Amino acid sequence: MTDADLRSRASAHVVAIEMRDVHKWFGRFHVLRGIDLTVNRGERIVVCGPSGSGKSTLIRCINRLETHQRGTIVVDGRELTDDTKRTDEIRRDVGMVFQHFNLFPHLTVLENCTLSPIWTLGKSQKAATETAMHFLERVRIPEQAHKYPLQLSGGQQQRVAIARALCMSPKIMLFDEPTSALDPEMVKEVLDTMVSLAKDGMTMICVTHEMGFAREVADRVAFIDNGEFVEINNPEEFFAHPRHDRTKLFLSQILR
Amino acid sequence: MPPPQRTFVRSEFSPALPPPLNVAGPFAWVRANLFNSVLSSILTLLSIAFILWITPGLVRWLLIDAVWSAPDGDACRAPGAGACWAYVRAKITFFTYGAYPRDALWRVDLTLVMGAGLAMWLLWPDWPRKGIAAVLFFAIYPVVAFILLHGMGDGSRAVVNAAANAFNSDVLRDVARNSLPIIGTHLWGGIFVSLLVATVGIVVSLPMGVLLALGRQSRAPFIRFFCIVLIEVVRGVPLITVLFMANTMLPLFVPDAWTPDRLMRPLIGVALFASVYMAEVVRGGLQAVPRGQHEGAMALGLSQSKMMRLIVMPQALTIVIPGIVNSFIALFKDTTLVAIVGVFDFLRAIDTQRLDPAWNGPTISTTGYAFAAMFYFVFCFAMSRYSLMMERRLAHGRKR
Ligand SMILES: Nc1ncnc2c1ncn2[C@@H]1O[C@H](COP(=O)(O)OP(=O)(O)OP(=O)(O)O)[C@@H](O)[C@H]1O
Numbered sequence A: 001m002t003d004a005d006l007r008s009r010a011s012a013h014v015v016a017i018e019m020r021d022v023h024k025w026f027g028r029f030h031v032l033r034g035i036d037l038t039v040n041r042g043e044r045i046v047v048c049g050p051s052g053s054g055k056s057t058l059i060r061c062i063n064r065l066e067t068h069q070r071g072t073i074v075v076d077g078r079e080l081t082d083d084t085k086r087t088d089e090i091r092r093d094v095g096m097v098f099q100h101f102n103l104f105p106h107l108t109v110l111e112n113c114t115l116s117p118i119w120t121l122g123k124s125q126k127a128a129t130e131t132a133m134h135f136l137e138r139v140r141i142p143e144q145a146h147k148y149p150l151q152l153s154g155g156q157q158q159r160v161a162i163a164r165a166l167c168m169s170p171k172i173m174l175f176d177e178p179t180s181a182l183d184p185e186m187v188k189e190v191l192d193t194m195v196s197l198a199k200d201g202m203t204m205i206c207v208t209h210e211m212g213f214a215r216e217v218a219d220r221v222a223f224i225d226n227g228e229f230v231e232i233n234n235p236e237e238f239f240a241h242p243r244h245d246r247t248k249l250f251l252s253q254i255l256r
Numbered sequence B: 001m002p003p004p005q006r007t008f009v010r011s012e013f014s015p016a017l018p019p020p021l022n023v024a025g026p027f028a029w030v031r032a033n034l035f036n037s038v039l040s041s042i043l044t045l046l047s048i049a050f051i052l053w054i055t056p057g058l059v060r061w062l063l064i065d066a067v068w069s070a071p072d073g074d075a076c077r078a079p080g081a082g083a084c085w086a087y088v089r090a091k092i093t094f095f096t097y098g099a100y101p102r103d104a105l106w107r108v109d110l111t112l113v114m115g116a117g118l119a120m121w122l123l124w125p126d127w128p129r130k131g132i133a134a135v136l137f138f139a140i141y142p143v144v145a146f147i148l149l150h151g152m153g154d155g156s157r158a159v160v161n162a163a164a165n166a167f168n169s170d171v172l173r174d175v176a177r178n179s180l181p182i183i184g185t186h187l188w189g190g191i192f193v194s195l196l197v198a199t200v201g202i203v204v205s206l207p208m209g210v211l212l213a214l215g216r217q218s219r220a221p222f223i224r225f226f227c228i229v230l231i232e233v234v235r236g237v238p239l240i241t242v243l244f245m246a247n248t249m250l251p252l253f254v255p256d257a258w259t260p261d262r263l264m265r266p267l268i269g270v271a272l273f274a275s276v277y278m279a280e281v282v283r284g285g286l287q288a289v290p291r292g293q294h295e296g297a298m299a300l301g302l303s304q305s306k307m308m309r310l311i312v313m314p315q316a317l318t319i320v321i322p323g324i325v326n327s328f329i330a331l332f333k334d335t336t337l338v339a340i341v342g343v344f345d346f347l348r349a350i351d352t353q354r355l356d357p358a359w360n361g362p363t364i365s366t367t368g369y370a371f372a373a374m375f376y377f378v379f380c381f382a383m384s385r386y387s388l389m390m391e392r393r394l395a396h397g398r399k400r
């Protein structure tokens, strides 16, 4: 076996996220009902589904903002358990972008980006600032670095949120409807940022109803309903030949 | 041939005309703010009438008819005399220091000046190195102030000696040798004791309140239970009761040798009382911080304690600045209650002096209380202004 073989084999088998039979209840309400999902490194998954189907819950289980009650979730080779220290470590490797940005309003844009690298990765102020400026340039708002988040437009805030997550050099990025709180004219600037991230080979799970984005970058599109995956397929098949009636209905509603 | 056309081109902008009188200027302001409706007009007129009615008498009593200097109370006893400021001037040392030995007043002055300086350093937003100021104010200053005010017993002399040896400082050795004589708290009194009680209450209650508020939300049941019980019990009881309990019950629980000093007991009571109120104020702030802030911090891998310290608490405290300052103001005025358990505070000092036969007269009590009112008002008003300023400065994060 040659080195090249080994490497290709290794990379082919490196699994970023592995969810096995994951169940979650809110009280008596069964939100996730046996989720099985394997995401390989570098893969881009788009998750869609009707409101209340459990998309946010699913994605939030991956960095343990929600705890699951049955099944296993392994992120980058480490299983999610009650061990808070390990959870914090995993969260440093998993960036998350929220629907409502969740930027820290009492800190400047730059401070938002440098806070965690300084306090959790132990970077120096200088190194953290350099990284932050690099990523703010990447999301094309370096000139806003010293403003406060609420002085920016929604699209700019979301790009800051993406930059903030990138400053941790995450191995995986989770997006929970990153564009659905934005005015239409700002959606594109955020999607462009995400597309460029995807082109760089970032492992991504995006909950979104932007089907243009799904077509352009997704390796697989997953449709979830009632806490179960109804259908997972590559985008061509998914959009051209949905197999299930629920998928067809859903697509007909959002594509119109 | 048509005559050459004359064109006229302005080379400058014509000056802007002032807005008409009914849009801007004082006249418009009065109309927009004082007479914008029938009700508002009536209220305005009533207020003006009230001010006209109250001001002349007040000004006459406080300023015009007031006795500004006199050797004793005779001039103040004259009929028609106003406030007897001469009396306040004669008693000001007593009002400020109580019975503190007159040759040692510099010790109080020095303590007050240091405290004021450090407080300014901490509170003034643009002054740098708050960290050093905080260490000085919260850790070093209390010890220094205690030694200065109380003097050095054997214990503190040992401490100063140790410090002198540690830093190899001759100044400190000198201090230890010519030690400050002990001045018992039964001699302390007046404004300085009021400021002391208030400062201890404020300095203790903020960190304690933060800890209690966090403890109340803790996941550890014992800590949570303890905090809830403490907060609810102390909060459900009037301050006077807390003071009495501190006064009579503390000695029952601790060994004789450890029984806190008679000034220390009310100090503990006030600090405890202020802390539980502060805890509830801070809890309100914690609840006002949106859930998304916690999630944003957690998703970045910040530990629970760092999330609280760096993200949640700063926002919570900013939100409740008005409540915090409100508590401080209430506390500052409540310190007058320590008089009931025998602490000789400012109000008590005024109260005991008004019967001095040399000054006794019809205006003496009123003058004394007016002076106290002004003193308390100045401090409380300053606190309120300061909080407004801080609110505005910290608002940048929340405003567009
Ligand atoms: N903290 C909670 N406590 C109780 N029920 C919850 C909680 N969070 C979510 N749910 C419920 O779980 C279900 C799934 O919620 P989730 O937020 O995952 O849906 P979603 O697919 O993201 O929907 P949307 O498209 O509206 O964001 C919903 O019915 C919701 O009411």
Ligand SMILES: [Mg+2]
Residues within 6 Å of the ligand: A055, A056, A057, A176, A177
């Ligand atoms: Mg959702």
